[in-house]
Amino acid sequence: MALARINTPLTNGLPSGPNILVMPSEPLVIEDIPGPKDGQRILRLSGPLVIANLFDFQTKVRADDSRSLIIDFTSVPYVDSAGIGALVGAYVTHQKDGRSLALVGVSDRIHNALQVTRVENFFRFFNTCAEAENLA
Secondary structure (H helix, E strand, O other), rough: HHHHHHHHHOOOOOOOOEEEEEEEEOEEEEEEEEOOOEEEEEEEEOOOOOOOOHHHHHHHHHOOOOEEEEEEEEEOOOOHHHHHHHHHHHHHHHHHHHEEEEEOOOHHHHHHHHHHHOOOOOOOEOHHHHHHHHOO
C-alpha cells in the first residue's frame, strides 16, 4: 500500500503502476589500437556513448596525439547528448591542432542524432576502417 502511494504522483494517478523509464547502464568498451599507417590511431568502441560512461572516452581522446584519429562506431548502438558533446569536443581539439578525425560505421540512428543536433558536417564518415585509413 505504501509503495502505491509513493508511485502515484509519478504515474499521474494511473492504476497501472509506475511508468518511469530508466536507461540501462551498459558499459562502453574502448579498444585503443595503432593504425596501420604511421601517425594513425583507432579507437574501437563497443557499447553506448552516454554520460554515464563517456569519461574514459574523453580521456583516451585527450591523450591521443596522433595525426589521424579514427573512431570505430560499428558496435555503438546509440549516443546521448553528452556523447555528442564529447564527439564535438574531440573534433574541436583535432581541428585546432591541424589533425584529422574520422568516424567509421556510424549507424543511421547515430547519424540522425548528429543531423538533428546540426553537428554532422563537422565529421568525415566512412563505412570501414580500411576506407578511413586510406583517406585519413
